[in-house]
Ligand SMILES: Nc1ncnc2c1ncn2[C@@H]1O[C@H](COP(=O)(O)OP(=O)(O)O)[C@@H](O)[C@H]1O
């Protein structure tokens with residue numbers, strides 16, 4: 001997950017490969033609640049691990065459910081079996097509608113039946129998402145429910161601590177035209193109290209019917225067979241009781257599949273395979289497949305996978321009622337930019353009460369890209385963007401995972417402009433590793449992966465600065481010095497001399513080059529492995545630095561390490577530190593920094609650094625070594641240490657690390673096109 005203020009996506013060219021989807025959010029949270037309300041123990045496989053499921057799990061634990069993570073990655077839930085061990089609790093449910101609504105219904109009924117009192121609250125946005133229709137239905141049932149903030153919205157207080165009588169004789173009326181989650185909540189909760197047949201009547205046209213279908217299918221799995229008359233009346237038979245089915249498998253998230261279906265339709269001639277959800281999925285959003293096909297995608301699939309290729313290009317514009325795929329339809333709004341005419345997505349009023357007002361959000365952000373967009377109370381109309389019309393945009397994401405994910409598809413624009421996704425960690429709601437997964441199957445436009453070079457003499461702070469800058473931007477890091485240190489170490493292990501006079505012999509240089517070429521290294525977080533040994537500490541000694549400095553003067557060694565270094569330039573970007581990053585390895589880099597500080601300062605820093613690591617050193621010998629290294633590095637023929645012509649010089653003698661980092665990030669922003677917009 002990218003826990004950084006923004007993630008810059010360079011322009012992308014094509015996509016191919018296989019992705020595995022995280023579990024469906026809708027199924028995960030329903031299954032958790034059902035398992036919690038059941039008799040017996042349920043083993044849940046492939047559960048989604050995300051913000052929304054975490055809040056649900058925390059709530060269930062607080063209520064007294066057994067929740068045990070198993071070694072095989074499954075989760076064992078021991079159900080409450082209709083009892084209520086905790087009679088009161090204050091539950092925080094984040095921004096998870098799939099936790100707030102069903103827990104509200106279940107706890108209101110249990111509190112009334114057993115005499116309990118529960119407060120439910122969430123993030124500020126949750127307190128703006130309507131729940132009045134569900135509360136009205138619960139009050140009809142005789143459940144005391146109080147609003148603790150604004151009328152019609154969470155936070156809520158359920159129950160009074162006293163038992164009450166439930167009114168189950170009359171049909172319960174609930175509105176179905178704002179959110180289908182109210183009906184789902186009642187369907188999940190009422191089997192707990194169905195001492196007689198309980199009837200629910202839906203008032204108004206029921207929206208998002210496929211989600212009700214998921215609810216009914218899962219209820220059946222847990223032993224409750226609801227009778228359905230059309231979409232207006234639902235009857236929970238007397239004597240219904242939840243029983244654990246033992247094992248439950250959570251399907252991959254069909255809404256999350258939409259980004260990769262869109263990706264295949266826009267950018268994959270060979271195809272994208274999506275694992276975890278198939279054409280027979282119980283999730284309504286699987287019908288996004290039809291919408292994507294209507295736009296030209298070629299899609300095939302089986303029970304548990306989909307395969308998507310580009311068909312029509314440009315995509316075909318559509319005019320579609322999206323009531324059946326409200327969440328996935330946001331992806332269509334970005335695909336519409338690549339269409340052959342205006343696309344109209346209708347019957348999407350529910351977008352206005354989701355994580356954010358999604359109609360307004362999509363219109364605003366699509367316009368930033370340059371698109372002409374019309375929005376109405378329940379529709380959005382998007383005109384495609386022609387080549388020449390795309391603008392580099394910093395996409396605000398409104399703490400809405402789907403906004404963040406669907407705008408990543410704007411990176412295939414013909415104008416090859418980058419796209420900035422603000423607050424990328426909001427994807428944690430349903431797909432914490434969305435961007436990492438995307439990066440595995442896309443190919444950037446040649447040369448588009450941004451590289452920041454930090455060159456300079458030893459102990460100037462390149463490594464420290466580079467790591468901090470990489471961390472701030474979510475970029476990869478290349479410590480190129482480590483590669484030369486590795487060659488020195490490998491030579492020593494192989495019994496090859498690294499003395500300058502030996503290296504001066506051409507055959508010895510060739511042997512050293514062959515050794516560098518065959519280097520078996522692995523970078524694993526902060527650890528570096530050579531031939532299966534962890535050599536991280538051995539590489540940082542001064543002796544290793546001196547050996548590195550000597551072998552690095554051998555042209556065959558530098559040549560051998562070229563491809564390895566270029567290979568570090570991967571999505572979403574790279575910070576590379578060394579001596580010749582800007583001059584030789586990445587001459588096209590948009591930002592090159594040449595970092596310096598006085599020799600005395602540097603010797604002093606290195607001294608402190610080594611001492612703090614428990615490595616003994618004297619200041620005098622360090623200063624002498626450092627000057628020798630500076631001299632050799634800057635006077636060697638091949639790739640000498642010197643600033644690139646377009647490098648920014650940064651003398652950090654009187655700057656602390658934070659100040660240096662801030663300066664580099666400021667320069668970096670200056671190279672990005674997004675500033676122009678703000
Ligand atoms: N701007 C700075 N001010 C003070 N100390 C610094 C600064 N930058 C780095 N240091 C310290 O100097 C030491 C050497 O830095 P390092 O990043 O290892 O240098 P290099 O990679 O250039 O050899 C480290 O202990 C680091 O914390």
Ligand SMILES: Nc1ccn([C@@H]2O[C@H](COP(=O)(O)OP(=O)(O)O)[C@@H](O)[C@H]2O)c(=O)n1
Nearest residue numbers: 458459480481482484548549552578579580
């Ligand atoms: N891009 C690079 C990086 C390092 N090197 C050599 O490798 C040696 C060790 O590099 P390093 O970056 O690990 O050294 P420090 O600056 O951390 O002391 C340097 O003294 C250089 O001689 C190089 O030639 N080219």
